[in-house]
Amino acid sequence: MTVSWLALPVDSPFGVHNLPYGVFTAPDAPDRRRIAVAVGDHILDAAAAARATGLDAALAELLDAPVLNPLLAAGRTAWTQVRAALTDWLTDPAHRAAVEPCLLPRAEVALHLPFEVGDYVDFYASEHHATNLGTLFRPGTPPLTPNWKHLPIGYHGRSGTVVVSGTPIVRPHGQRKAPADAAPGFGPSGRLDIEAEVGFVVGAPSPLGTPVPLDGFADHVFGVLLVNDWSARDIQAWEYVPLGPFLGKSFATSLSPWVVPLDALAAARVAPPARDVDLLPYLDDRDGRDPWGLDLTLEVRLNGEVVSRPPFAAMYWTAAQQLAHMTVNGASLRAGDLFASGTVSGPDRGTEGAFIELTWNGERPVKLADGSTRTFLEDGDEVVITATAPGPDGTRIGFGEVTGRIVPSSGKD
Amino acid sequence: MTVSWLALPVDSPFGVHNLPYGVFTAPDAPDRRRIAVAVGDHILDAAAAARATGLDAALAELLDAPVLNPLLAAGRTAWTQVRAALTDWLTDPAHRAAVEPCLLPRAEVALHLPFEVGDYVDFYASEHHATNLGTLFRPGTPPLTPNWKHLPIGYHGRSGTVVVSGTPIVRPHGQRKAPADAAPGFGPSGRLDIEAEVGFVVGAPSPLGTPVPLDGFADHVFGVLLVNDWSARDIQAWEYVPLGPFLGKSFATSLSPWVVPLDALAAARVAPPARDVDLLPYLDDRDGRDPWGLDLTLEVRLNGEVVSRPPFAAMYWTAAQQLAHMTVNGASLRAGDLFASGTVSGPDRGTEGAFIELTWNGERPVKLADGSTRTFLEDGDEVVITATAPGPDGTRIGFGEVTGRIVPSSGKD
Numbered sequence: 038m039t040v041s042w043l044a045l046p047v048d049s050p051f052g053v054h055n056l057p058y059g060v061f062t063a064p065d066a067p068d069r070r071r072i073a074v075a076v077g078d079h080i081l082d083a084a085a086a087a088r089a090t091g092l093d094a095a096l097a098e099l100l101d102a103p104v105l106n107p108l109l110a111a112g113r114t115a116w117t118q119v120r121a122a123l124t125d126w127l128t129d130p131a132h133r134a135a136v137e138p139c140l141l142p143r144a145e146v147a148l149h150l151p152f153e154v155g156d157y158v159d160f161y162a163s164e165h166h167a168t169n170l171g172t173l174f175r176p177g178t179p180p181l182t183p184n185w186k187h188l189p190i191g192y193h194g195r196s197g198t199v200v201v202s203g204t205p206i207v208r209p210h211g212q213r214k215a216p217a218d219a220a221p222g223f224g225p226s227g228r229l230d231i232e233a234e235v236g237f238v239v240g241a242p243s244p245l246g247t248p249v250p251l252d253g254f255a256d257h258v259f260g261v262l263l264v265n266d267w268s269a270r271d272i273q274a275w276e277y278v279p280l281g282p283f284l285g286k287s288f289a290t291s292l293s294p295w296v297v298p299l300d301a302l303a304a305a306r307v308a309p310p311a312r313d314v315d316l317l318p319y320l321d322d323r324d325g326r327d328p329w330g331l332d333l334t335l336e337v338r339l340n341g342e343v344v345s346r347p348p349f350a351a352m353y354w355t356a357a358q359q360l361a362h363m364t365v366n367g368a369s370l371r372a373g374d375l376f377a378s379g380t381v382s383g384p385d386r387g388t389e390g391a392f393i394e395l396t397w398n399g400e401r402p403v404k405l406a407d408g409s410t411r412t413f414l415e416d417g418d419e420v421v422i423t424a425t426a427p428g429p430d431g432t433r434i435g436f437g438e439v440t441g442r443i444v445p446s447s448g449k450d
Numbered sequence: 451m452t453v454s455w456l457a458l459p460v461d462s463p464f465g466v467h468n469l470p471y472g473v474f475t476a477p478d479a480p481d482r483r484r485i486a487v488a489v490g491d492h493i494l495d496a497a498a499a500a501r502a503t504g505l506d507a508a509l510a511e512l513l514d515a516p517v518l519n520p521l522l523a524a525g526r527t528a529w530t531q532v533r534a535a536l537t538d539w540l541t542d543p544a545h546r547a548a549v550e551p552c553l554l555p556r557a558e559v560a561l562h563l564p565f566e567v568g569d570y571v572d573f574y575a576s577e578h579h580a581t582n583l584g585t586l587f588r589p590g591t592p593p594l595t596p597n598w599k600h601l602p603i604g605y606h607g608r609s610g611t612v613v614v615s616g617t618p619i620v621r622p623h624g625q626r627k628a629p630a631d632a633a634p635g636f637g638p639s640g641r642l643d644i645e646a647e648v649g650f651v652v653g654a655p656s657p658l659g660t661p662v663p664l665d666g667f668a669d670h671v672f673g674v675l676l677v678n679d680w681s682a683r684d685i686q687a688w689e690y691v692p693l694g695p696f697l698g699k700s701f702a703t704s705l706s707p708w709v710v711p712l713d714a715l716a717a718a719r720v721a722p723p724a725r726d727v728d729l730l731p732y733l734d735d736r737d738g739r740d741p742w743g744l745d746l747t748l749e750v751r752l753n754g755e756v757v758s759r760p761p762f763a764a765m766y767w768t769a770a771q772q773l774a775h776m777t778v779n780g781a782s783l784r785a786g787d788l789f790a791s792g793t794v795s796g797p798d799r800g801t802e803g804a805f806i807e808l809t810w811n812g813e814r815p816v817k818l819a820d821g822s823t824r825t826f827l828e829d830g831d832e833v834v835i836t837a838t839a840p841g842p843d844g845t846r847i848g849f850g851e852v853t854g855r856i857v858p859s860s861g862k863d
Contacts, residue, residue, distance in 0.1 A: 156610045161693060175692070182691050187634050188625055192693040193606040193700070197569045197784045198658060207659040209779035212601055212730060221600050223730045245611060245702070246620040246860070272779065278595050279588070280574060280605040281694020284779040287606070289658070317625060317636045366622035366685065366697040367859075371610045446780075447659070 042130045043077050050435020051075040053127050054428045056120065057295035057437070058083075058105055058260070061146040070103035070149055074123055075295055075437070079140040081123070089135040092122055105152040105296065109240040109259050110372035116240065116259060120300055148294035150201040151262075152238065155371035157199055157290065158363060159234070159266060159379060160191040162354035164310075166382035169394045174274060186314045189354035189362050191376070194266070195287035199375065202293050202439040206267055208416065208446040209288040213271035225446040226269035228399075229414040232380040233337050233347055233390035233422045234264040237356045238296050239374035246367040250319065252327050254357035255299055257370060263293035263335070263422050263439040264377045270393055270413070292375075293422075293439040301434050305426035307332045307350050319365050320358050329357035331426065333436070335381055337390065338421040339411065344403055347381035347390040349424070416445045455543045456490050463848020464488040466540050467841045469533065470708035470850070471496075471518055471673070474559040483516035483562055487536055488708055488850070492553040494540070502548040505535055518565040518709065522653040522672050523785035529653065529672060533713055561707035563614040564675075565651065568784035570612055570703065571776060572647070572679060572792060573604040575767035577723075579795035582807040587687060599727045602767035602775050604789070607679070608700035612788065615706050615852040619680055621829065621859040622701040626684035638859040639682035641812075642827040645793040646750050646760050646803035646835045647677040650769045651709050652787035659780040663732065665740050667770035668712055670783060676706035676748070676835050676852040677790045683806050683826070705788075706835075706852040714847050718839035720745045720763050732778050733771050742770035744839065746849070748794055750803065751834040752824065757816055760794035760803040762837070829858045 041053045051057070053076065061073040061080055073080040087097035096119055099108040108119065126132045161167055164181070167190075171180030184190065208229055214221035240259030243249050249257055266286060273285025309322070309330035322328045333349035359376055380390040389395045392413055396402055399412035414420070424436040454466045464470070466489065474486040474493055486493040500510035509532055512521040521532065539545045574580055577594070580603075584593030597603065621642055627634035653672030656662050662670055679699060686698025722735065722743040735741045746762035772789055793803040802808045805826055809815055812825035827833070837849040 156608050171692070184625075184627075184634075184688055184691070187627075188689060190689070190693050190696075192696055193608055195569050195606055195781060196609070197787065198781050200658070207780050210661070211779050212597075214597075214600075220728070221597075221730065223732070245613070248623070269779070275597055276601060276603065277692070277694075278597070279584070279690070279694070280603050281690075281692070283603075283605055284775070284781070287776075287781045288779040315633070317634065319636070362697070363700075366624050366682070366701040367620050368608060368611050368697070368700045374610065 041127050042133045043127060045077045048433055049077055050425060050433055051077055052428065052432055053124060054432050055297060055301050055434045056123050057297040058151060059294045059296065060104060060149045060151045062149065063141060063146055067147070072100050072102060072105065073146065075143065076127055078143050080143050080146055082139045082141065086126055086136050086139040089139060090126055090132060096122065106373050109152060109238065110242060112241040113256050116298065117300070120298060148201060150199065150292065151294060151296055152373045154196040154199045155374040157194040157196040158191050158376040159194045160189050160354065160359050160377065161379040162189055162352045162359065163380055163382045164353040165351065165384050166380040166390065166394065169382060169389070173393060173398050188320070189359045191359065191363065192281045194290060198287055199290045199292060202291055204289070204291060204441065205444045206289050206441045207444050209269050209272065209284070210446055211269060211272035211284050212275055214275045221275060226271055227413070228270035229443060230268045230270050230392045231337070231420050232266035232268055233335050234266055234377040234380060235333060235349055236262045236264040236292060236375055236377040238262065239370050240372055242372055243364060243370040245369040248367060249360055249364045249370065251322055251357050251361045254327065254329055254360055257360065258299055258356065260296040260298045261302065262296050263424055263436050265291040265420065265422055265439050265441060266377060267291065267441070268391070291439050291441045293437045295437040297434060297436055301428065302331060302426060304429050305332045305434065306330065309355050310351065310353055319361050322355065322358060327357060329355040333424045333426045335390065335422060335424045339403070340405065340419055342405055345387055345389055345395055347388050348383040349381050351383045352378055352381065414443050416443050418443050454540050455546045456540060458490045461846055462490055463838060463846055464490055465841065465845055466537060467845050468710060468714050468847045469536050470710040471564060472707045472709065473517060473562045473564045475562065476554060476559055480560070485513050485515060485518065486559065488556065489540055491556050493556050493559055495552045495554065499539055499549050499552040502552060503539055503545060509535065519786050522565060522651065523655060525654040526669050529711065530713070533711060561614060563612065563705065564707060564709055565786045567609040567612045568787040570607040570609040571604050571789040572607045573602050573767065573772050573790065574792040575602055575765045575772065576793055576795045577766040578764065578797050579793040579803065579807065582795065582802070586806060586811045601733070602772045604772065604776065605694045607703060609788070611700055612703045612705060615704055615854070617702070617704060617854065618857045619702050619854040620857055622682050622685065622697070623859055624682060624685035624697050625688055627688045634688060639684055640826070641683035642856060643681045643683050643805045644750070644833050645679035645681055646748050647679055647790040647793060648746060648762055649675045649677040649705060649788055649790040651675065652783050653785055655785055656777060656783040658782040661732070661780060662773055662777045662783065664735055664770050664774045667740065667742055667773055670773065671712055671769065673709040673711045674715065675709050676837055676849050678704040678833065678835055678852050678854060679790060680704065680854070681804070704852050704854045706850045708850040710847060710849055714841065715744060715839060717842050718745045718847065719743065722768050723764065723766055732774050735768060735771060740770060742768040746837045746839045748803065748835060748837045752816070753818065753832055755818055758800055758802055758808055760801050761796040762794050764796045765791055765794065827856050829856050831856050
């Protein structure tokens with residue numbers, strides 16, 4: 038087991054087996070964004086450490102950037118080399134004198150969006166979530182559409198409104214129409230919701246016309262983070278037929294600031310649920326074809342109270358299948374593309390990743406300790422999503438958190 | 451009427467009233483992308499002309515870039531100043547000695563994607579197209595969904611696969627399932643189609659949380675180009691419920707290389723069709739509220755033969771309404787965001803902007819002069835979309851063309 042000269046507690050979510058990447062600014066240079074690596078309660082100024090340790094220039098250059106994109110684009114060999122260097126710096130006492138001055142208390146730095154987002158694709162990979170939403174949005178028809186078990190359904194979201202954890206979420210205005218209304222009305226969303234998701238950050242690009250097979254997943258995907266895909270259910274319900282969600286989602290999508298490298302998740306890999314139908318070869322992950330189920334346990338807190346613990350291991354479609362599907366038509370990948378799992382909802386009460394499911398469309402409000410109840414989010418509410426996964430040797434891999442507080446809409450009705 | 455020392459014919463699509471922007475490379479420097487302005491059969495090396503004429507340094511810097519994005523971001527005042535300078539250079543004989551050496555024959559340069567695309571949104575703004583597609587995709591239900599006349603339906607497309615005119619289009623593979631099939635099959639699309647559209651290029655950004663009203667259109671939109679939103683109808687039909695088109699569209703979207711400035715289209719503005727329902731205030735463009743209908747006539751050629759002439763003036767929703775809708779939930783804009791009209795289809799036979807409509811789902815094939823027929827596109831087929839609009843004083847504004855040839859898929863079935 039790797040032990041750090043930092044003397045981290047064994048249950049640290051940011052131990053030396055994790056080493057997630059982010060982008061920070063220090064208080065004395067609020068405009069100078071730099072790459073950070075989280076370790077314990079500190080962050081490592083990665084470029085400064087590369088200089089102090091005399092890291093190979095080509096690798097050091099990848100760390101000396103205001104965003105992760107150059108490192109993402111560099112590909113798996115470079116990712117492995119950089120991770121090996123980071124591990125060496127933080128575990129070998131011989132590096133302590135050079136590296137320790139490059140550590141800053143995490144509480145003292147500001148964290149930013151860690152990469153420039155190329156395309157953002159959102160999937161719909163939880164059978165429980167899709168069944169719940171289908172039941173609520175399309176009563177009287179089978180909740181899962183006929184295609185659902187044959188392909189991972191996804192759609193493109195708005196990459197320009199992806200924001201970092203902590204960014205205030207302005208309640209969106211929009212059109213909404215209840216079935217009984219004669220005409221649509223307009224105003225602030227009355228059914229503002231979360232979607233607790235897991236996101237995958239594409240590193241190595243792929244050229245137009247060249248699909249990425251299932252076993253190319255680890256060559257192209259750099260890491261994992263948490264996503265809150267805020268959703269205005271009233272706007273979404275009125276707009277989404279026939280071309281899918283648009284304004285009900287595009288006002289904001291929040292990301293956790295730390296990208297956990299795929300290499301940190303070896304101990305978290307699990308087989309996905311058994312498949313009910315035969316899959317076409319490009320999606321078939323049985324028989325040792327590199328399944329990429331991941332045993333993350335998410336936790337959703339509303340104003341400090343845990344309201345749900347969604348299990349990512351229950352997701353029907355894996356991220357490797359999503360990537361294979363997304364590119365099977367020849368669509369290219371760019372460094373910084375982001376794809377998210379869709380809402381993580383488990384089979385049981387208390388494991389749903391959205392309030393529309395938790396409260397069954399508002400019919401069974403969540404009760405909070407202060408005596409209040411919630412169906413959807415109220416102004417001032419703060420949602421925090423966290424997650425952990427098994428690490429090597431009984432350690433835990435933390436994902437940090439993605440938070441957002443709802444602020445009132447400033448628009449006119 | 452402005453006359454150029456270039457002695458252009460009065461019917462030139464690229465006269466001095468047009469002056470569209472693009473990005474070119476010359477044969478002697480194939481890696482050095484520079485901003486071009488089309489004029490007659492030539493292109494002007496805009497940065498070279500700025501240097502030769504001593505243009506104000508701040509404006510010259512906007513032209514000295516490998517993409518249009520800095521110019522796009524600079525906003526309307528800068529756009530007006532740059533356009534005035536270009537017009538001056540090309541019409542005042544006093545500039546001829548300085549500017550003429552900056553002209554290159556258009557046939558000798560290579561044209562590239564003119565800007566880095568931020569988010570790409572595709573609308574669905576032709577009532578005729580939406581009615582046709584609704585009839586074909588959802589038989590037995592009303593072709594227009596209940597929301598269609600209340601809001602401009604749109605969705606996000608894949609910006610990473612937006613390519614410049616001339617890029618070969620690889621026939622995509624994917625899942626498809628006819629209603630009578632027991633399970634989906636996989637292979638090259640058998641129903642590869644075009645969508646002839648008009649695209650709008652966002653210039654000045656807008657901050658998160660701040661809608662752009664109808665009358666903000668000209669402050670934020672820089673210009674107009676042609677779009678071919680290639681579509682695999684068999685893949686699309688199987689995947690698109692409930693979250694909208696994904697792989698049926700994301701393999702490629704082609705753009706014409708020239709961005710026609712909004713300022714060149716003053717004479718093309720027309721009122722949109724009469725609205726059948728009352729619109730909410732943020733979309734209501736009656737009573738002089740700046741309607742942005744545009745009288746472009748598109749032409750679609752297949753292997754050199756005209757198969758359709760879609761009229762853009764027949765579009766139900768204007769680009770100003772689309773922009774107002776896209777941002778009404780607070781979504782921000784970035785310089786380089788692209789939004790397209792959706793397929794331009796008119797009410798009459800021979801004005802449809804897609805083969806699925808032209809051939810009525812393949813039931814009435816298009817007959818070509820060589821005796822062959824087409825339902826959807828075959829390997830080797832080339833599609834060219836062009837357009838013109840009225841310019842000032844009886845001139846015409848040309849849009850150039852967006853072309854693409856279908857090449858066989860190299861993937862395995």
